[in-house]
Amino acid sequence: xxDIFTAELAALGxxxxxxxxxxxxxxxxxxxxxxxxxxxLAETVIADDHTIDAVERDLDERCVxxxxxxxxxxxxxxxxxxxxxxxxxxxxxxxxxxxxAAVARLRYPQHAAPGPLVDTFTxxxxxxxxxxxxxxxxxxxxxxxxxxxxxxxxxxxxxxxxQTFTAMLGGENQLTTQETVDVTLLGRYYExxxxxxxxxxxxxxxxxxxxxxxERGAP
Amino acid sequence: xxDIFTAELAALGxxxxxxxxxxxxxxxxxxxxxxxxxxxLAETVIADDHTIDAVERDLDERCVxxxxxxxxxxxxxxxxxxxxxxxxxxxxxxxxxxxxAAVARLRYPQHAAPGPLVDTFTxxxxxxxxxxxxxxxxxxxxxxxxxxxxxxxxxxxxxxxxQTFTAMLGGENQLTTQETVDVTLLGRYYExxxxxxxxxxxxxxxxxxxxxxxERGAP
Numbered sequence: 155x156x157d158i159f160t161a162e163l164a165a166l167g168x169x170x171x172x173x174x175x176x177x178x179x180x181x182x183x184x185x186x187x188x189x190x191x192x193x194x195l196a197e198t199v200i201a202d203d204h205t206i207d208a209v210e211r212d213l214d215e216r217c218v219x220x221x222x223x224x225x226x227x228x229x230x231x232x233x234x235x236x237x238x239x240x241x242x243x244x245x246x247x248x249x250x251x252x253x254x255a256a257v258a259r260l261r262y263p264q265h266a267a268p269g270p271l272v273d274t275f276t277x278x279x280x281x282x283x284x285x286x287x288x289x290x291x292x293x294x295x296x297x298x299x300x301x302x303x304x305x306x307x308x309x310x311x312x313x314x315x316x317q318t319f320t321a322m323l324g325g326e327n328q329l330t331t332q333e334t335v336d337v338t339l340l341g342r343y344y345e346x347x348x349x350x351x352x353x354x355x356x357x358x359x360x361x362x363x364x365x366x367x368x369e370r371g372a373p
Numbered sequence: 374x375x376d377i378f379t380a381e382l383a384a385l386g387x388x389x390x391x392x393x394x395x396x397x398x399x400x401x402x403x404x405x406x407x408x409x410x411x412x413x414l415a416e417t418v419i420a421d422d423h424t425i426d427a428v429e430r431d432l433d434e435r436c437v438x439x440x441x442x443x444x445x446x447x448x449x450x451x452x453x454x455x456x457x458x459x460x461x462x463x464x465x466x467x468x469x470x471x472x473x474a475a476v477a478r479l480r481y482p483q484h485a486a487p488g489p490l491v492d493t494f495t496x497x498x499x500x501x502x503x504x505x506x507x508x509x510x511x512x513x514x515x516x517x518x519x520x521x522x523x524x525x526x527x528x529x530x531x532x533x534x535x536q537t538f539t540a541m542l543g544g545e546n547q548l549t550t551q552e553t554v555d556v557t558l559l560g561r562y563y564e565x566x567x568x569x570x571x572x573x574x575x576x577x578x579x580x581x582x583x584x585x586x587x588e589r590g591a592p
Contacts, residue, residue: 218454225444235437238457322550331541334550338557 159224166216166237171293173209173244178286180206180251181347185279187258189272191265199255206248213241236357243350247286250347257336266336270327274317278344281310285351292355296362301355311348315341378443385435385456390512392428392463397505399425399470400566404498406477408491410484418474425467432460455576462569466505469566476555485555489546493536497563500529504570511574515581520574530567534560
C-alpha cells in the first residue's frame with residue numbers, strides 16, 4: 155500500500171514537471187511571437203493552452219483520488235495539497251503566456267512591443283523563459299539553489315516591469331495610446347508570470363525542508 | 374464522528390462567508406477611495422488586506438487538518454478541496470481590491486479615474502460590489518439563482534472593461550499616458566475580480582448540484 159502511494163506521489167511530481175515543460179514551451183513561443191510579430195506562433199500558443207488546462211484537470215482529479223483512496227496524513231497529505239496548488243499556479247502561467255500571445259496576435263502585422271521597449275521586453279522574455287525552465291528543473295530535481303535563482307529572476311522581472319513605466323512616463327518616448335495599453339498589459343502579464351513561478355518554487359522548498367514559512371502562495 | 378465532521382464543514386462554510394464579507398468591504402472601500410480620491414480609505418484597504426490573507430491561511434490549515442483527521446471521501450472530500458480553492462479565489466479578490474486602492478493612493482490628491490471614464494468606473498465599482506455581495510450570499514444560502522446573477526454581473530464587468538478600451542482608443546478623449554496606464558490596470562483589476570467571483574459561485578453550484586462541468590475554475 156505504502157509502495158503504491160510512493161509511486162503515485164512520484165508520478166504526480168513527474169506530471170507537474172511535464173505540465174511545467176508545457177508552460178515553458180508556451181511562454182517561450184509567446185515571447186517569440188511577441189518579439190517577431192509571428193502570427194502563426196501566437197495562434198499556436200493560444201490554441202494549445204487548452205492542453206495545459208486539461209493536464210491541470212487531470213492532475214487535480216488524481217490528487218482528489220489519491221486523497222480518497224490513500225487517506226494520507228502528515229507530510230504525504232501536504233504533498234498532495236501542495237500539488238493541487240502548484241497545478242493551479244502552472245495553469246495560470248499558461249493563461250499568462252496565452253495573454254501575451256493574444257496581444258501579439260491582435261497587433262499583427264505590427265509589432266506589439268514598441269521600438270523603444272523592444273530591449274526591455276526581450277529581457278522580460280528571457281527572464282520569463284528562465285523562470286519557466288527553472289520551475290521545471292526545481293520540480294524534477296528539488297534543487298533548492300535553483301529556487302533561489304527563480305526569486306532572482308522574479309526580481310529582475312519586477313525591475314523590468316518598473317522600467318516599462320519609466321519608459322512610458324519619462325516623456326522621452328512618445329507612445330501611442332494603443333502602445334501604452336499594450337505595454338501596460340504585457341508588463342503586468344510578465345510580472346505575474348514571475349510571481350507564480352516563485353509561488354511554485356516556494357512550495358517545492360517547503361516540501362523539501364518542511365518549513366511552512368517558505369510555502370505561502372504568490373508573493 | 375460524523376456529527377463533528379458535519380459541524381466542522383458547516384463552520385468552514387461560515388468562515389468562507391465571513392472571508393467573503395471582508396472582501397466585500399475591501400472592494401467597496403477601494404472603489405469609493407478610487408471615485409472620491411479618498412486617501413484614508415485607500416490606506417485602510419491596503420493595510421487591512423493582511424487580515425484577508427490571515428483568514429485564508431487559517432482556513433487552509435483547517436482544511437488540511439480536516440483532511441488528516443476526518444479522512445473524508447466522496448462528496449465530503451470534494452467539499453473540503455473546493456473550500457481550499459474558494460479561499461484562494463477570495464484571497465485573490467482581496468488582492469485586487471488592494472491593487473485598486475493602491476492606484477487611488479498613488480494618484481492622490483488627483484482622481485485616478487479620468488473625467489471621461491468616471492461613469493464607467495462608477496458602474497464597474499457597483500458591479501464589483503454586487504458580485505462581492507452575491508458571492509457572500511451564495512456562500513451563506515447556496516441559492517443557485519444568485520450564482521446566475523453573479524455571471525450576469527461578471528458579463529457586465531467584461532462589457533465595461535471593453536468600454537474602457539473604446540474610450541481610450543476612440544480618439545474622443547485624449548488621456549495622458551499616466552491616465553491610460555491607470556485605466557488599463559484598473560479595468561483589468563475589475564475584470565479579474567468578476568472572474569474570481571464567478572469561480573467561487575461555480576464551485577458552490579458544483580457542491581449543491583454535484584455537476585462537475587460547472588465547477589471548473591475561473592472563466
